[in-house]
Amino acid sequence: MRYDVTDVALAGARKLTQLDFVANNLANASTTGFKSEHLYYAMTGRSAQEGASLELGPTSTKIDFAQGTLMVTGNTFDLGIEGEGFFTIRTPQGPAYTRNGSFMLNARRELVTAAGDQVMGETGPIVVEGDNVQIGADGTIYADENPVGKIRITVFANPHLLTRSSSGRFLDQAQAGGRAASDYRIAGGYLEMSNVNSVKEMVSMMEIQRAFETYQKIILTITDMDKISTGRIGKLI
DSSP: OOOOHHHHHHHHHHHHHHHHHHHHHHHTTTSTTOOOEEEEEEEEEOOGGGTOOEEEEEEEEEEOOOOOOEEEOOOTTBEEEEESOEEEEEETTEEEEESOOBEEEOTTOBEEETTSOEEEETTEEOBOOSSSEEEOTTSEEEETTEEEEEBOEEEESOGGGOEEOGGGEEEOOSOSOEEEOOSEEEEETEEEOOOOOHHHHHHHHHHHHHHHHHHHHHHHHHHHHHHHHHHHHHHHO
8 A cells, every 4th residue: 555645744743733732731730620631533544446545534632521639738728629510710701610729819808719810609709708717518618607608610511512721721602511510529728630641641742753753754765665666767768
């Protein structure tokens, strides 16, 4: 079977794109609440009777929403979710969803993210007035033993339809089927780490690099064969 050099070059380019995803995962291996993302592609070949070519199938990306390890911090407003769901954040662009539970109080005593965006409760922004703050496993916040709000946790029927945004956040274009979560537990004083498997990503990176090198060798071989064929044809003429 003989492949066209253009098809082989395109396959190599796809490998480089796949490498970008792996590199991004590794770069975010220590980012709180980060979810790894992978690029997949199909590649098929036709037999000599069908014209002997390399056919490149469609590409697809997939975000791995598996839970990361919860790390203890001891900070009152560091929160981790055990189970499915996302914290709901109010941003100037609309609602956003995240597993990064690194929160704090602003000057108005509102629960906010490090960027200053409000963390939404079931009835709106959460204002914490009081000194003795405790957070229950269901997300209810108590200040001086008085409930001041309950953190809104949103779960999605089709999380793969969420789009990734900045700072480890996700956006819903009214397609993912968001609803209030029920099967979860809030761990106060913990943060969820990235779910990136650094060892696995490093292995993938080496495999992709080897495959790309193989494509380069194939391109050189095809080019040399074309030169030889052209030279022989010239001699026959």
